[in-house]
Amino acid sequence: MTAKIGVLTGGGDCSGLNAAIRAVVRSGIAKGYQVIGIQNGWQGLIRSDTIPLTDHSVSGIISRGGTILGTSRTDPVKNSADISEIKRVLEDLGISALVVIGGDGTLRAAHEVSLLGIPLVGIPKTIDNDVFGTDITIGFDTAVFIVTEAIDRLHTTAESHHRIMVLEVMGRRSGRIALAAGIAGGADEILVPEVQVSMDEICRSLNARYRAGKKFSIVVVAEGIRHEDIASTSVPEGDRDECGHEKFVGIGNYLGKELECRLGIETRVTVLGHVQRGGSPTAYDRVLATRLGIAAVDQVFAGNFGCMVGVQGNRIAAAPLESVVQQSKGIDPAEYARAKLVAGIHV
The missing domain is CATH 3.40.50.450 (Rossmann fold)
Structure with missing residues (x-):
């Protein structure tokens, strides 16, 4: 047999x-x-x-x-x-x-x-x-390719309208998609769950770009980041999937509103969502x-x-x-630091 x-x-x-x-x-x-x-x-x-x-x-x-x-x-x-x-x-x-x-x-x-x-x-x-x-x-490679292409497309409209463009990508506990695509697409800020960054730091960095004459910015954010203002937010059982994973409500939209309010710069948000999973x-x-x-x-x-x-x-x-x-594979802080060397303006 x-x-x-x-x-x-x-x-x-x-x-x-x-x-x-x-x-x-x-x-x-x-x-x-x-x-x-x-x-x-x-x-x-x-x-x-x-x-x-x-x-x-x-x-x-x-x-x-x-x-x-x-x-x-x-x-x-x-x-x-x-x-x-x-x-x-x-x-x-x-x-x-x-x-x-x-x-x-x-x-x-x-x-x-x-x-x-x-x-x-x-x-x-x-x-x-x-x-x-x-x-x-x-x-992973396909998802990064899709996100990088999205960043490339957002660059042209961000530059034309002098806007901040926030791109929310997948990444519940790991920001590897955000980091890799952010580097490949030339993002100005990359926010990942493994590294805590305050709104004040983000705003200082983006402000520095505008003072230097760069009138647009691209911000890539992983969906799973826990910003200081919402870190204690509880997730009702009805807002979780069958494995108990949180169904995210959109950190990108929150971040976009905060940036526009604090900086006074027109900000637009794109949430790629399941587009990152699909296609050839x-x-x-x-x-x-x-x-x-x-x-x-x-x-x-x-x-x-x-x-x-x-x-x-x-x-x-x-x-x-x-x-x-028994082990997880997150982003090495040194790897994130290297990405920051080539992103945005250093303050």
Whole structure:
């Protein structure tokens, strides 16, 4: 009987997921596996919602955004009955191992599931690029490309109207998108959750630009920053998603109003939102996802479970999920300081 492996995508979608699925399927078939697609993340395993994946079914999907398998934010370890159901479904389908493609939440669940005796290998994806154990995650490069393009477009209208343009980007706990795109797009202020900056500091910096004759500014802000004036704001349960994550109400709009009020300069706000998740992946993300998909199947074939494949110094390497989920990867303050050297006017 042909051995079977399952593949699922969990958490938020991003560009490059289909490229990873394609790589898992084609490399799996090459190693003699039958590949089963699990629809809508962990939820699909609980409900036995699966489809067979063949060479034909993944043809042409490398350039498509999103995930052909669908996704959800279901946490399988919240309910012991769900784990029992997952084990039953895997046994009924004859699936001997899983490839789990996800971000920190999905990989954390994968680690806990693996401790309960389910063989699996993780692949890191998240536009935030905050998963420990890999230099870069699937989806990050595409998100940065989209944000950089937005900054480039905002520059021309900001300069024409002598305005401050505030661009709010994704980043719940990590400001890596804001930092990378801010550097690439030549932003004048970059605000990230990892570094506390006061409104007075921001205003002094922007004022210095105007005194120096620069009559416009671009401010990039990650959605998860906690400004001093709203740091104690509580979030009602109704304003959280199924994983308990806060549904942000718009730090960009708050910041824009404050800047216009304090500086007396016309300010406009753009919130990119889910635009950053969608669309075709960049060439880099397609290649990265392909490399990681192949590597995940290699780990399954070798029987090396409970690990995540990632990029370390441009080489593909496996790291134990236990070490991955116990640490976080935020912005190094020194990295932020280097970005400040080339942004705006120094005061």
